[in-house]
Amino acid sequence: MLTDLRVSFFLALRSIIRGSRGSLYLTILIIAMVFTNMIFMPSIILGFIKVAEDQIITYQTGNILISPHEDEPFIEDAFSLQEKINRIPGVLRASVHYGTGVTLRHKGYSIGSTVVAIKPDDERLVTDVYRKIKDGYYLADGENDEIIIGIQTSGHKDESLDMGPTLGYLQAGDPVTVEYTNGVSKVYHVKGIIETGSYYADQGSYITWDELESVYGKKMDIATDIIIKTYPDAFEPDVKTQIYRFGVRENVQTWQDILEEAMGRAVQNFAMLNSITIVVSLIIAVVVLFIVIMIKTLNSRRQIGVLKALGVEKNIIIHNYVFQVLILTTIGIIVGTVLVESSVAILTVYPFRFPDGDVTPVVATSDLINNTIMLYIASFIAGYIPAWRVASEDILTAMRS
Amino acid sequence: MIVAENLARTYDMGKVIVHALRGISLTIQKGEFVGIMGASGSGKSTLLHLLGLLDKPTGGQIMLGGIDVKTLSDRKRTRFRLKRLGYVFQDYALVPELTVEENVYLTSMIRGTSKEEYQAQTLAILNRIGLADRLAHKHNELSGGQQQRVAIARAMVNKPEILFADEPCANLDSESSRNVLDLFRQINREMAQTIVMVSHEDWHMEYFDRVIILRDGLIISDGKPPEEFYQKGCNYS
Ligand SMILES: Nc1ncnc2c1ncn2[C@@H]1O[C@H](COP(=O)(O)OP(=O)(O)OP(=O)(O)O)[C@@H](O)[C@H]1O
Ligand SMILES: [Mg+2]
Numbered sequence: 001m002l003t004d005l006r007v008s009f010f011l012a013l014r015s016i017i018r019g020s021r022g023s024l025y026l027t028i029l030i031i032a033m034v035f036t037n038m039i040f041m042p043s044i045i046l047g048f049i050k051v052a053e054d055q056i057i058t059y060q061t062g063n064i065l066i067s068p069h070e071d072e073p074f075i076e077d078a079f080s081l082q083e084k085i086n087r088i089p090g091v092l093r094a095s096v097h098y099g100t101g102v103t104l105r106h107k108g109y110s111i112g113s114t115v116v117a118i119k120p121d122d123e124r125l126v127t128d129v130y131r132k133i134k135d136g137y138y139l140a141d142g143e144n145d146e147i148i149i150g151i152q153t154s155g156h157k158d159e160s161l162d163m164g165p166t167l168g169y170l171q172a173g174d175p176v177t178v179e180y181t182n183g184v185s186k187v188y189h190v191k192g193i194i195e196t197g198s199y200y201a202d203q204g205s206y207i208t209w210d211e212l213e214s215v216y217g218k219k220m221d222i223a224t225d226i227i228i229k230t231y232p233d234a235f236e237p238d239v240k241t242q243i244y245r246f247g248v249r250e251n252v253q254t255w256q257d258i259l260e261e262a263m264g265r266a267v268q269n270f271a272m273l274n275s276i277t278i279v280v281s282l283i284i285a286v287v288v289l290f291i292v293i294m295i296k297t298l299n300s301r302r303q304i305g306v307l308k309a310l311g312v313e314k315n316i317i318i319h320n321y322v323f324q325v326l327i328l329t330t331i332g333i334i335v336g337t338v339l340v341e342s343s344v345a346i347l348t349v350y351p352f353r354f355p356d357g358d359v360t361p362v363v364a365t366s367d368l369i370n371n372t373i374m375l376y377i378a379s380f381i382a383g384y385i386p387a388w389r390v391a392s393e394d395i396l397t398a399m400r401s
Numbered sequence: 402m403i404v405a406e407n408l409a410r411t412y413d414m415g416k417v418i419v420h421a422l423r424g425i426s427l428t429i430q431k432g433e434f435v436g437i438m439g440a441s442g443s444g445k446s447t448l449l450h451l452l453g454l455l456d457k458p459t460g461g462q463i464m465l466g467g468i469d470v471k472t473l474s475d476r477k478r479t480r481f482r483l484k485r486l487g488y489v490f491q492d493y494a495l496v497p498e499l500t501v502e503e504n505v506y507l508t509s510m511i512r513g514t515s516k517e518e519y520q521a522q523t524l525a526i527l528n529r530i531g532l533a534d535r536l537a538h539k540h541n542e543l544s545g546g547q548q549q550r551v552a553i554a555r556a557m558v559n560k561p562e563i564l565f566a567d568e569p570c571a572n573l574d575s576e577s578s579r580n581v582l583d584l585f586r587q588i589n590r591e592m593a594q595t596i597v598m599v600s601h602e603d604w605h606m607e608y609f610d611r612v613i614i615l616r617d618g619l620i621i622s623d624g625k626p627p628e629e630f631y632q633k634g635c636n637y638s
Binding site for chain 1: 513
């Protein structure tokens with residue numbers, strides 16, 4: 001058996017090395033393109049999802065988001081909960097948010113928006129918004145009468161970049177009027193403009209907790225949400241379990257939960273699209289290899305008959321062609337991987353630009369492995385069937401052809 | 402030794418039944434150089450295919466080296482051909498992607514011979530046929546006569562019990578034919594190789610120890626080639 005396989009491999013190698021160069025290169029090229037096609041589409045989609053993930057974690061919710069129980073408007077005893085959370089191993093810091101609907105006015109412009117009260121020292125440890133101040137400065141603890149506003153609310157100088165209603169190019173240093181729902185109306189000094197690249201974060205505006213308390217005229221110990229940053233090596237679901245151990249009634253979600261909720265449908269559609277691409281690619285690969293081997297074997301019918309007459313087992317002949325296909329597939333996959341990796345390298349330098357950020361393809365090793373296995377199985381079948389058909393022919397019929 | 406008894410081969414073509422062989426009995430001893438001759442369509446190839454286990458008779462019996470070949474499974478027939486029989490065909494049929502040397506030792510690889518051994522055997526046999534300097538050549542770099550000699554080397558490398566050849570000179574000019582026939586005779590004489598060869602050229606008779614002439618699927622003469630055949634040529638059909 002082993003000897004037979006060795007002979008098959010020997011014949012396959014000779015046939016590839018000494019056979020027609022042109023068809024060899026073309027076949028490898030097609031397999032390489034098929035492989036690239038199978039990998040590339042999912043990698044772009046993965047890149048897209050990765051951007052969404054990064055932005056959610058970096059600018060919106062951190063790694064874990066606590067929101068009020070559905071029957072309640074607020075999280076009560078927010079700061080004692082924050083303290084407890086901060087002590088959980090793996091947690092870097094929790095930041096308490098109080099968001100409220102407001103109307104913002106500047107010059108003739110007026111828009112409805114949300115202002116979020118934060119403790120800037122906590123918030124700095126949880127989101128990266130403080131790094132993304134385009135104009136002016138980030139808030140500091142204890143400050144009053146200051147506000148920072150996202151660029152999609154303040155407005156760009158170039159209006160075409162605005163994605164919704166704005167305050168008409170509000171800049172750091174300008175005054176802006178904020179009308180709260182409790183009737184308080186107050187003019188703030190714009191301390192900074194936020195530009196993160198994430199549409200969600202760039203819509204928001206922030207004031208300090210002290211400012212919030214002065215607007216409401218009382219100590220505030222309630223929150224609309226608490227966001228939590230964990231250490232990179234922490235496993236979010238474990239931290240989530242720990243939080244539930246405190247007996248909180250609140251809703252605790254990891255970023256994975258949030259993403260699944262937000263993109264579940266989209267991810268399903270993407271998966272569907274991927275499957276279609278892969279099936280089409282595999283069919284192309286099978287058909288091409290099938291034709292290549294069919295032509296090879298039909299051209300060698302007499303040859304095959306003679307080999308069988310000399311006492312060469314049918315299986316040695318079939319395996320010869322199967323090995324040829326597998327060798328072609330291997331080279332094709334190697335070339336395809338090089339193509340994929342170079343396009344990824346190019347797209348990392350020149351990424352696709354989307355409203356929510358730059359998308360670079362992300363190649364998952366599992367995709368590489370799965371597609372490689374699928375391609376091997378497909379090519380095995382594509383080589384085996386035509387080889388089997390010709391090799392099963394009666395010796396004299398084959399020799400007479 | 403080959404013993405065939407009352408061999409028949411018919412082809413059922415639906416409306417007509419072709420009787421290619423109608424009852425052939427013969428015995429070929431070890432070391433004989435036998436020519437099978439006769440007009441086109443007389444059944445020469447059919448007989449050779451049956452004796453060489455490439456086809457199955459519709460009647461009669463074949464014993465090869467004491468074995469009734471009917472008892473062999475298809476797999477065993479293949480092994481039998483690989484280990485104990487050799488073939489040379491009209492069109493040489495070398496594997497185009499293999500060199501001379503590789504063509505010669507291909508079946509030895511399958512037989513499981515060690516590399517050193519089959520390389521030595523290959524060199525020895527190619528030396529004998531005068532092509533040892535062409536080891537690494539491909540078939541299209543050789544003349545027809547040279548290719549046929551490589552095919553003979555391929556058949557002979559294993560020292561088969563019987564060597565079958567179906568019109569091995571049909572594609573060759575008379576000088577190359579003579580070279581090839583000389584080689585067959587040399588192998589027959591020096592190695593006591595049993596050879597069964599189909600031919601339709603009268604002058605080939607001078608090489609054979611024994612000539613079996615067929616007509617319409619029957620033996621019409623069997624014996625030493627009469628001298629006048631290869632001196633004058635004769636219309637035996
Ligand atoms: N596969 C087949 N189907 C039908 N008839 C066949 C088949 N093979 C051979 N025959 C018939 O059997 C007879 C003998 O054929 P065979 O090939 O043995 O002749 P041959 O003596 O070798 O002739 P040639 O000198 O032309 O090679 C012929 O009538 C031929 O038509
Ligand atoms: Mg014939």
